[in-house]
Amino acid sequence: MRDIRYITFIFYLIIPNLFAQEIKLPSNPLAGQIVFEVKKCIECHAISGFGGNIGPDLSRKYYYGSFLELASIIWNHIPQMDRKYRLLKVERPNFTEEEMLNLIGFIYYLRYLGEPGSVSEGKKLLETKGCLNCHQIKGQGKKVGPDFKKIAEYTSPIYMVQAMWNHGPIMQERIKKMGMKYPTLSGKDIVNITVYLRQFTGGNTAIRMSAGNPVNGKILFKEKKCINCHSPKSETSNVGVKLTGIDLKKSVVEIAGLMWNHSPLMLEYMKVKSISWPSFTKNEMADIIAYLYFLGFEDEPGDPIKGESIFEQKGCIRCHESGGKGEAPDLTVMKKFGSPIRMIQLMWNHAPKMEDLILSLNEEWPRLTKTEMQDIYAYLKKVTINK
Numbered sequence: 303m304r305d306i307r308y309i310t311f312i313f314y315l316i317i318p319n320l321f322a323q324e325i326k327l328p329s330n331p332l333a334g335q336i337v338f339e340v341k342k343c344i345e346c347h348a349i350s351g352f353g354g355n356i357g358p359d360l361s362r363k364y365y366y367g368s369f370l371e372l373a374s375i376i377w378n379h380i381p382q383m384d385r386k387y388r389l390l391k392v393e394r395p396n397f398t399e400e401e402m403l404n405l406i407g408f409i410y411y412l413r414y415l416g417e418p419g420s421v422s423e424g425k426k427l428l429e430t431k432g433c434l435n436c437h438q439i440k441g442q443g444k445k446v447g448p449d450f451k452k453i454a455e456y457t458s459p460i461y462m463v464q465a466m467w468n469h470g471p472i473m474q475e476r477i478k479k480m481g482m483k484y485p486t487l488s489g490k491d492i493v494n495i496t497v498y499l500r501q502f503t504g505g506n507t508a509i510r511m512s513a514g515n516p517v518n519g520k521i522l523f524k525e526k527k528c529i530n531c532h533s534p535k536s537e538t539s540n541v542g543v544k545l546t547g548i549d550l551k552k553s554v555v556e557i558a559g560l561m562w563n564h565s566p567l568m569l570e571y572m573k574v575k576s577i578s579w580p581s582f583t584k585n586e587m588a589d590i591i592a593y594l595y596f597l598g599f600e601d602e603p604g605d606p607i608k609g610e611s612i613f614e615q616k617g618c619i620r621c622h623e624s625g626g627k628g629e630a631p632d633l634t635v636m637k638k639f640g641s642p643i644r645m646i647q648l649m650w651n652h653a654p655k656m657e658d659l660i661l662s663l664n665e666e667w668p669r670l671t672k673t674e675m676q677d678i679y680a681y682l683k684k685v686t687i688n689k
């Protein structure tokens with residue numbers, strides 16, 4: 303009994319780290335927007351209302367899932383998409399590995415950007431959350447903390463949270479002293495507050511959310527010592543929540559809100575561990591949150607044994623017979639798959655020929671779920687060779 307738990311525990315420690323190296327994080331998730339336009343996805347799909355309406359608006363859905371989950375959604379739609387490409391005489395695009403990563407990274411990222419805020423909600427929140435017990439705006443409120451006029455000039459809600467975070471310890475102390483309840487923030491609260499405050503600057507009211515760079519964020523996660531408490535690696539220092547396990551598929555401000563809400567306890571722990579309160583400048587908070595957000599991008603490792611039987615069940619094996627006897631190349635003699643991105647890139651680029659063959663054999667397009675995709679990847683990764 304003990305042994306099994308021990309082994310499971312070791313697995314839990316090792317696997318996330320092994321896997322972390324398979325998918326490169328996109329350093330600029332918005333780079334995929336260019337791919338999205340150049341490859342003409344935009345002719346059929348809108349993002350927040352801009353673009354074609356033949357396919358669904360991709361920014362509407364809550365969250366599309368990990369890399370292979372998104373890839374499987376796209377894979378399953380290939381026949382319908384291809385039909386439309388032909389009908390509209392849009393040239394069917396091919397992708398390089400990098401383009402595929404950027405494209406899927408971009409769609410994954412859409413939720414991060416969140417939605418616009420509401421001025422009237424923001425006004426209400428400043429009162430209900432008790433901010434005006436200490437801050438002023440337009441002569442309203444009290445003078446314990448700084449006037450909001452200064453902060454209102456920041457264009458992005460993320461800078462607002464960054465400032466709140468940086469001043470967190472002092473604010474917490476005052477809140478305690480005044481016997482107030484710690485104001486928690488959820489959903490779009492911060493966006494609403496920012497939009498309201500910006501009314502008083504006479505500036506541009508469009509929300510410019512910083513894109514955030516997950517690659518930088520990963521470095522900062524270490525530098526700012528978050529990893530001391532939130533690491534899956536070392537049991538002794540793992541006092542924080544395992545961040546891969548929680549729902550971070552939220553917008554940037556919602557994640558910032560989570561950090562804010564939990565900061566009283568984090569502050570306590572930091573004192574115990576003699577870690578000084580990390581403060582953020584420039585784009586740092588956006589970067590670190592982009593990194594947290596992308597923790598869900600990487601897939602869970604699949605099962606190569608299940609993958610082999612799915613490869614049979616879905617009929618892949620009938621065309622991809624080993625020894626090159628089938629209609630399609632023997633996948634086992636391919637160069638080793640080092641990342642799922644390459645598999646998806648090749649599958650997409652080869653899809654038209656597969657489709658023609660499938661049609662001529664009067665068969666159905668092999669639809670795949672996320673787990674099936676993960677298992678197939680694990681299988682192909684195992685059987686392809688190191689070259």
Ligand code: HEC
Nearest residue numbers: 341342343345346356357358363375376379382383386387
């Ligand atoms: C010629 C039109 C067309 C083009 C170009 C096109 N799609 Fe689609 N796409 C569709 C249609 C139609 C659907 C819906 C199919 C269905 O409902 O089965 C769809 C569905 C999807 C879905 C699933 C959406 C959902 O919420 O269920 C995704 C994701 C997607 N496409 C991504 C892309 C990407 C990425 C590109 C560019 C490489 C692209 N599409 C190019 C027509 C197109």
Ligand code: HEC
Nearest residue numbers: 431432433436446447448453465466469472473476477485
């Ligand atoms: C109990 C008093 C108190 C409450 C309640 C309070 N704050 Fe503060 N706040 C402060 C103090 C004091 C500072 C300055 C801290 C420092 O000097 O480090 C501050 C700083 C800030 C800053 C940084 C300002 C700057 O110019 O950099 C922001 C932003 C902020 N607060 C937002 C809020 C919001 C939003 C709320 C409501 C959810 C709120 N505060 C509630 C006392 C409070």
Ligand code: HEC
Nearest residue numbers: 526527528531541542543548560561564567568571572580
């Ligand atoms: C000294 C230990 C410690 C450090 C350092 C630390 N955290 Fe935490 N963190 C915690 C604890 C403990 C919790 C749970 C707090 C609670 O439940 O209120 C937490 C909660 C969180 C949450 C909320 C998770 C949820 O379940 O909603 C996020 C997000 C987070 N931390 C991010 C960070 C980031 C980013 C950094 C680095 C800037 C950091 N933490 C540094 C201990 C720490």
Ligand code: HEC
Nearest residue numbers: 616617618621629630631648649652655656659660668678
């Ligand atoms: C009806 C026949 C057929 C079926 C079924 C089929 N494929 Fe293919 N597949 C092909 C053909 C033909 C090619 C080569 C296309 C080309 O050269 O453009 C190919 C190419 C590929 C490639 C790229 C190989 C390379 O050398 O670059 C991968 C990966 C792949 N298929 C995976 C799969 C998977 C996974 C399945 C099952 C879900 C599957 N195929 C089902 C016919 C098929």
